[in-house]
Structure formats: C-alpha cells, structure tokens
Amino acid sequence: MAEANRQILLDRLPGGDKLAPEHFRLTEGAAPEAGEGEVLLRTRYISLDAANRAWMQGATYRSALESGQVMSGGALAEVVRSGVGHLAPGDLVFADTGWQDYAVLPGKRLAKLPPMQPMTHLMSVYGVAGLTAYFGLLDCGQPKAGDTVVVSAAAGSVGNIVGQIARIKGCRVVGIAGGEAKGRWLTEDLGFDQALDYKAADFKRQLRELGGIDVYFDNVGGDIFEACLFAMNLHGRIACCGALSQYDGAPPPHGPRGVPGLIVTKRLTLRGFVLYDFDARREEALAALKGWVESGQLKVQEDVIEGLENTPAALIGLLAGENRGKRMIKVR
Ligand code: NAP
16 A cells, blocks of 8 residues: 655745744645656655745745645655665655655756764755855855854854854854844854844844944844944945845835945945855865864754644744754654
C-alpha cells in the first residue's frame, strides 16, 4: 500500500490580512511516485522563513504562490527513490519540497549534501541563514575593525549570525530586537556589545546615542530602516537583505522618508543582494563558518518545533517574534 502523504495547503491567500491558521488546510493523500529523471524525497526538516510570507504577496525572486497549492518551503529531505545517477536512497538534499511528507522533484538540480551531525546545521549556520549573513555582511557591508555595525531582526536566524561575524571581525556590534529578554540573550550569550529594543518608546533616541552607524544590515525595512538611515555615518554602507516588517499585513502608508537627500549628503552605499548571487563562492563561506563554529567563536542557535501539523502556527509565531535563531519543523 502507498505511504500516506500529509500536505499543508495554502488554502486562501491572506492578501493584506495578517497571516492566520485559517489560511492553511491539512490534507492527506497517497505519496507520489518518482518517474525517470525524478527523485522521491521524504521531508525531514522544513525551514521556516519570513520570506514564506513575502512569497504570498506576488512574484519576487521566485514566482508568486497561489491559493490551493501545497505551501512552498525549503526543506532538508532524504532520498527515498532515485531516478538519477548522482543520488541514492539515504542521501540528503535541500530542496523546495513544500510543506508535505513526500515530494517528487526533477533530480537534475538536486545536489547531495555532506553528512553532518546534527543535520539541522545544514539548514541553519551552513544553510541559507549562515550564507546570507556571511555574504551580506562581508560583501555588501564591507565592515572594518572598529566599525559600528547595526543589525535588525538581530535575534532571528540571519541576524544573530550577522552580529556574531561582525564581532569576530572586530566591530562594535549593536543588535535591534524586540524585548529585553532577546536583548539580554544577544549581549550575554552571543557577545553583542549592545542591544536596542525597537518596541521601546525611546528607541530612536538610543539609536542616535550610538554616535553613528558605519554598517547597517537591514532585515526589516520600514521605520527601522528609516531610523537607521538618519543615524548613518558618512560613507556608511547598508546591506539590504530583506524587509520583513512589510511582509505580513497591509502595505505601509508611506516609504522611508528622507531617502534620496540623506543618501547623497552622507555618500551612503545601499546594496541589495540575493543569496543565489554568491553560489560560486559557497565553499569559501562554508569553510569560514565551519572554522568559527569549531573554534567556538560562532554559536549556533536553532529553534526546532515537532510535527508537520504545527508548521502554519510556527510561521505565524516567527512573524510575531517567537523565535530565537533558525526556526524549523521536524516533520515526524
Ligand atoms: P528571522 O530572522 O527569523 O526573523 C524573524 C524575526 O523578525 C522575528 O523573530 C521578529 O523578532 C522580527 N520581526 C518580525 N516582525 C518585525 C518587524 N515588524 N520589525 C522588526 N522586526 C520584526 O527571519 P529570516 O527568515 O532569517 O529573515 C530575515 C530577513 O532576511 C528577512 O527579511 C528575509 O526576507 C531576509 N532574507 C534574505 C535573503 C537574501 O538572499 N537576500 C535570504 C534569506 C533571508 P523581534 O522579536 O525582534 O521582533
């Protein structure tokens, strides 16, 4: 008898509403079968990313999601049956399996991952989060020792690694995160020099009192981006990684103010990037990240939630700030 395949469908696009459980639906059918050139994958860990919500807004660097489809999402998956020569049962890959137990994908674009203990590190520090932090900070931010580096969503999966790499490079590191508890974690456990709570009434004053930002790593856009722009030093660099404050809910009433004038007078460099731009330099980044993890300079923080059925709530919770570090679902 065919194995059961649980699937979480994006039942209804949220539009300008906050993402909620009723936008998803759990169904069950038979596991698919792999044909020639295809691979049957069993999903082990699903990556939860703020970007999952952004894909519901329309086409980005990938096509827009549609209602009724299996919710898209990257995952660590194990090969069950392979119709291609370079993959065998038991191999691990990272692929867009979507939120389901099993998926069939063309084998051509799937690459075997190295064995790793724990395997979850392939999705956190040695996956999208670590690589995005590495290239975004070092290539786009160009930090120098002694620079003041500020990162937003600092306790999230990308942000906590950005701050730790900046500290390794000898920078003064300031993390922006919601709430005192996250701030304490950043300074006491991860070695950030300072943390600012963007929900505090005096956030903007605290930001001004930093005495100028050389590198701002922007994960959130919106008001925090605007506040940091006004606090930049001459010749400052802004690495534009994402705009997660704009992903969930209605579009903002206005964009950041003062942008063109400030960029000119402060001679700022703003650089947007997408991780795929750096595919050719993946091994360089992995070697550096591995060195820092093994020497204890870079701590890996993972937030693992059990059960495919909990994936929608886990994404909604991530957008609300529940997570510390890389959030993922252990499928079963
Ligand atoms: P994440 O860091 O885990 O972020 C979630 C955190 O963001 C939450 O815990 C919450 O923490 C904070 N947050 C939520 N709403 C916020 C708001 N309105 N203002 C400020 N902070 C808010 O998520 P992630 O998946 O790693 O993504 C981080 C950013 O990187 C996203 O913008 C994503 O699109 C981007 N990204 C870009 C690339 C690329 O190639 N360019 C690749 C990967 C990710 P608090 O408690 O602090 O609010």
